[in-house]
Amino acid sequence: MLEDKEDKKITTKKLGIIFLFSLFSNFLASWFGYAMAHGQVFTQAILGLFIPFSNLFYSNALIEAKSFKDRIKLTIAAGIALSVGTTLMLLLQKHI
16 A cells, blocks of 8 residues: 555656756757757757657656646646756857
């Protein structure tokens, strides 16, 4: 019975993985926008192929979450990653 309860909860490791995948996904999406604005057709095409796959783990975890509380935790982890990823991309573009 105890094992079932632990299996249903979102672990810290899973939240960390969601954070990293969301950070990577946001970085790719920001880079995609940069490539479109600067006419980099090949880069934009390649990134357009990979961006949906970078969101796959988050989407799967969100669907598998058993409770609303777990979905909120996943969304918070992804939201923090998105804000960090956007900030990093802006800093990178500022120094290029």
